[in-house]
Amino acid sequence: MPTHDELINELAGLCGVIPEYWDIFGNKHTVSLETQKAILKIMRLNIGSEENIQKEIAELKTRPWNRFIEPVTVISINDQPLTIPLYIPVEEGKESELSISWSIENESGQRAEFILEGNSITVSDQRRINGKRHIKINLNDRGNRGIGYYTVSVLCKTPEIEISGKSRVIITPDACRLPAELEHGKTWGLSINLYSIRSDRNWGVGDFADLKKLVEWAAGLKAGFIGINPLHAIPNKKPFGISPYSPISRLYKNFIYLDVENIPEVRELTAHEKEIQDKLNELRREDLIDYEKVASLKENILRSAFKSFYENHYEQNSQRGLELKNYIAQEGNDLEMFTTYMALASLVTHHSPLFSWQEWPDEYRNPYSYASQEFKKTYKKVIIFHAYIQWLIDGQFREISEHAKDLGMSVGIYHDLAIGSIGGGSDAWPAQEIIADGTDLGAPPDDFNAGGQNWGFPPLIPEKLKESGYDYFIQTIRKNMKHCGALRIDHALGMFRQFWIPKDMPASQGAYVRLPSEDLLRIIALESVRNKTMVIAEDLGTIGENVRETLLRFGMLSYRLLYFERNYPDPSFTTPGRYPDTALCAVTTHDLPTIYGWWSGRDIEEKKRLGMYPDEGVWLRNICDRERDKEFLINALRAEGILPHGSELFTSKPMSPELCLAIYEFLARTPCKLVCVSLDDVIGTPDQQNMPGITDSYPSWMQKTPIPLEQIIPDVRFSVLSKMFQKNSR
16 A cells, blocks of 8 residues: 555646756755645645545546546647547447537638447446446547637537537647747847837837837937736735736736826817826926826826716717627626726725735625625626726737737737736636636746745646636737737746745745646647737746747747857857847846946846845855856957957946947847847946835836936937948847
8 A cells, every 4th residue: 555645746746747857056955745735735735644645646637538628728729620528437238329420610611510329339438436437438520620628518418418518629729839030031120118218208118109109219329119007907906016017917917007098088178277287297307106196197087088088978879889899808807807806895995905815895896796796787887897908908009019010010029928917817816716716836946046936926827827718818819919929928927837835835845737738839839820819928037948849849939048148068158150030139128237237237236235145155256157157248249340459348347238239240240130129228227127026115117217318319329330230130
């Protein structure tokens, strides 16, 4: 008989818990029994006794035989005709009494129907499950179908029993979309943090009017894309509610990006103009973004605008009113859940909005409860207000995206998808069945975070996600590709395995859990082709080559940063020719120093000030390594002939526009499909946008560009940059 510990190990393995992993330092970590138990409980498995554990093991080992039909099947378009297995309890010799009627229906409602009975039924396998004989019968489709989502419905009858079931079938392409211009070509683009844009006309935070100007300007510079931060909905409250990477929803967007003055109903408002102007001037003068004040000001204006819209358009069924109603109908349940959540969050307390459904009164914690349904009836107008906001966002964003294409940008808007959303948010509220409550996603200890990272939002339970037909995942990918020419998927390793950190445990005690990667990648490829969106998979960190090979097989671009592309174990920089062609390359990201900050060691100074170094020795090593790396970079530029040998550009001198340009020319010479230029690098911003692991002591996500957009656009450094890329055939 296996011991209790052996049973836990076996069950954890069946549930995808990886028993050991190697960290970035080459150290092997074995997952503790306590961590395995915690994860199994989070997955809602009964491990209260050895008998219960054995039952759970038996249940998993007998799948799919203990299911009539699998909840979902994901296949390549080239693996047709489709075969769907059924698992039916039938006594010996009774197969001839079976009658199976089944259909397959596409998204337009077109249906093909089939009947199997008597001699047309072939048993392909059999097994005894809990003492009962089960047979396997394959339902074979006729002919090939196009990519998309299908519903298979089955009714199986015998004289004694009747079994019915449904299954989702997803037929996918084998690779993501790549724009025709990039099949044999290359381009470049600008990466901006939209919220950070300072301009003379915005309301204290970068908005869609600024984005439109940036698109027009970048197109004039012959750039192929504009990269932006996630636009996900966030609380807009300090300290934890301002990161675009910790949203309440990845399905819907943050209203602070609205170009409020471009809304017809706002243009009709005249009241309080002087008071608003005074507040705007104050918000524009600030060097740091005041999310709460910006959000409050915009929300108040939007409420006044909605009052006019509701009376003059929604109730009157004007063309504009019908457009909103059509949007609401198309968005369906996802929008209803988001807008109901937003209404509840603002009304369940008498104070500020509460963006954590776990802290709401009990009766509202279930979105399908009687109280929640009554709330929707009572506060229908408030819910429509939040739908109105998302409709406005969708319209303005679509207009900018179409404008980018009309201007000839080969990619257009390049959006960013955060790893997850917070457990108390609107995405999690209706998805409690598939959310792994009681654990957070994160990363094991590495050279950037000695204690590991806890990202503060829950993972999805892989088996529960599959049982749902992957609907949550599909909607997340689809809505983030909408109106975008490219989508960067943050932490692409998370489609293969995710690092779970059970509550009350340090990150160092976490464990990796496997995900159904092939299915997830195929769904991304399908949505990529349908939405005409190319995919960049952020594959930084500890990631196996098999992961990169798989991402490449699906046509997802790798994500390569100059700082990390080295000839390890030799820390010298990789030559441009050794970069992969199916990749986006860049110097830095929001979590890393700008090139000016890296060159001056500003990030090292800040980490020292913030107490992020465990001891002075680590700090001094960082300083020495940085000086060495600067020498390596100069040598790499000289070896490429970008800087002449004997050049006067030495590491003791400050970063300059000329050296910054030379570094980007180094990347321009790579075969990478895309080169992403940080706006902050070109304008000389010293501080990085985010300092991971720090909440209050560093102004993460709050810093505005040091110069306004009106001065950035005519800046000669960008025209010089454009000419350099054109010279390098981009």
